[in-house]
Amino acid sequence: MSIVKCKNCSYQFKYLNILKSILLCYKPIKCPECKEDYKINILSRVTGAGMLNFFIVRSIEKKIELNPIIDFALYIIIFISLILLAPFLARLDPENNT
Numbered sequence: 001m002s003i004v005k006c007k008n009c010s011y012q013f014k015y016l017n018i019l020k021s022i023l024l025c026y027k028p029i030k031c032p033e034c035k036e037d038y039k040i041n042i043l044s045r046v047t048g049a050g051m052l053n054f055f056i057v058r059s060i061e062k063k064i065e066l067n068p069i070i071d072f073a074l075y076i077i078i079f080i081s082l083i084l085l086a087p088f089l090a091r092l093d094p095e096n097n098t
């Protein structure tokens with residue numbers, strides 16, 4: 001699991017840049033070295049949304065009755081973990097390539 005590199009110049013994208021792009025609704029990312037525009041590819045978006053749905057559905061369908069506060073805290077922790085992991089899972093496509 002590693003953060004993507006630029007396909008043209010092998011620039012190692014920064015974790016925070018990718019995280020920021022995800023939080024800004026998958027805003028395109030520009031490679032600072034070769035100025036290529038990248039966007040987070042559809043597969044990464046679907047994977048992220050799918051994982052999020054999985055946890056939402058699981059938390060709704062849960063069979064074991066937990067203390068609601070603990071349950072809520074767990075849900076928040078999972079949610080934050082997913083967001084923090086997202087930059088490692090994200091894959092970039094050159095913007096002019098679709």
Ligand SMILES: [Zn+2]
Pocket residue numbers: 006007008009010011031032033034035036
């Ligand atoms: Zn580059």
